[in-house]
Amino acid sequence: MATSGAQHHPSTHWGHLNALVRVARQRLSHRLGGDSVSVGRIVTRIAASCLCLVGVGFLLVPFEVHRGNEADPGGVVLEMAFWFACLVAALQSFRIMETLYRTGDARALAPLPVRASSLFLYRLFSNAAESVGVVLGAALAFLPVLWRGDPGLYWACVWVFFAGGVLTLSVGFAVQLYAGVATVRGDNDFGNFGPASFAISPGVALGISVGIILLEKLVAEELLRGGMTKGAQFGLSVGAAVVGLSLVLAYRWFVRDFYRALAIFMEADSVVIDVGYEYFKGGAPQLRGWERLLSRDLIPLVRRDRLQYRRRFMLSRLLVWGAALGFMVLLLVKGDEAVSRGLSMAVPMLVISLFARPWGRLFELELEPGFAHTLPIDDNVQLRSKALVSLRETAELGVVFFFTLAIGIGLGFRGWDFGVGAAGLASLIPFSASTLLLVLARRRRVAAVLAGLVIVAGTAFLGSLTVFALLPLAIILWSSGALALRSSAPRNHKQSGRASAPRPLELDALPPSQGSER
């Protein structure tokens, strides 16, 4: 028998890691446009993003109410940094789950004999690189603290971001790999959840991370008070121990059981919605709730899009709920000392943009198996369905913010009349803005992100002037989005409310990410 062994050299740990890093570089280069990529364009985008972040920082960070004292040397600014770090930690936790188990990269690599040790380091490095970007972004947003002449406080905030990033990375890896191991072995409480433990694990990781970030915030306060006290040393030691132990355990679990855990995850994650079922089933679909307002051809598509979005991004919605409740607690406890009016106006938009982003994600989902393209479904109806579901999801999340903000502001510090009014408008902003972002997200992701930041900054700015200034903003956003959405509909199908002849979707009409790897 001819074996291939003679023609191979033994694969090394570093050989695999090199190959993975090289291929990541190549993919990034191709994504950016390969040889034709313009360095100037990239630099311009980065510079624009940095400026936006600094601008947002100027508007959001409540410097004017920073009254540091011996008892609370970090004051409101450090408090803000802590909550911001928690927000970033939530994103990181979810992202770790995605990169470990779900991305196209994970699926493309799955059948290959990649050494688990190399893959672990590759995943850790790639997540760390993303975390560095996020930490730098947060540090940029807090630059105004430095600008206003308080370098000690600024570096304390940066420390909280940095510690939050490192802790969430290590704890996130450990907990989410433990969930995988537990599912494989099924011999403990985590394992009893079965594949659901994968969905629970980012939340558990976040809870642990937030606890330790709080400790590191206390360390920052100790450092601000008088340098390296015993308390600060203790906090640093605990943080370092948690990071070290988490990474060691994560490595061990990854090498031992990652591939089996991945197999279980992929099986659980491979459930898809039968897109054509309603279409082929015929007959009048049983209408539920708002479906009575929709045209008949839209209903199956709306059901499909909504189910896909809700199942795929279940955790994102939970994170929005968590953030809304957390913000309500902050409002109740700290009142207007910690939270500017601008911030309270901007938080719903900021949180929904960061976590849920239905206007973008609905177009990114691999919604249709191939055969759906052959069904005589009007492209225009497809677009309308996605737009409607996006608006509905955003509106539902807005309602969550309406109640939490109304309670937080009304009960916390401003009275019910102001609370209800402010909450109503603040929760209306994401709904209105999502229409515009929906259009932008279909064209260019960067444009959508920048527009989102501008909207957040604009909201904060107007909110800090007067709460009623938000109303015109909401109307402008909604109408410009609606107009843009209307003008982007395929012209030859505009008149049609019924199914048209089968026609493949035009590639130009798809968002850049629709063909991307999952």
Add this chain to the structure above:
Amino acid sequence: MNASEPCPILAVDGLKKTYATVVAVDGLSFTINPGEFVGFIGPNGAGKSTTMRSIVGLLEPDAGTLRVDGIDVHTDPVGARTKVGYVPQELELYRYLTGEELLRFVASIRAVREDLVDERIESLLTLCELRDARNRLVRDYSGGMSRKIAIAAALIAEPPLLLLDESFVGLDPESTYRIRRHLERVVESGRSVLLSSHILEMLEKLCSRVIVLHKGKIVADLLRDGLQEALAKTRQGDLTSLYLELTGQEHLFEE
């Protein structure tokens, strides 16, 4: 096992896999020896893809053991994968790599000797008629081209076992012919192929053995001699007739 018997390149023993309440594979056992070209046939949902995905470790079986060249897939999935080239039915490829970059990446992961990489890539791109498309991104490939680059990636390390799940779907006749010829040479060199396909005429000509799956169980496992004998007894004397009879669909003859 007798010392004179060859060590099987694949040994599946008691494989069982259930999806919710659906039993996809029900206690499957078979072995494949070096130099065998095995056709894997059965109706949709018979358990072919589930079996193949389990062999590569992409599915966690409920029960049973799987050994590739003596390596337990359960305890050493990476080791087992070094022995298997797999082309799944639903392709998962790096879409933002060019065809050549993809092959170089797989070659480096599979530890193909550096001095052989260029030669292998050239020969596989020629085999798959992708020389002109070598610098195009995989995302810009047609369905057939994507399948061909996936086949090339599975072949590049010349693994002792090839698992091809519906790999000829969407290929043009010329490519099908070239790849078939290549697979015959692969088997002649002592390596093994497990090919799942519904193109029964092709399997009839290519395979030294045919395994028929139905409802997660093996209903026939025939070597070439036995196969010819069995075919002679069927209504139309071909593999399609045998397949229909074994899977309980004789009524189709009457329609």
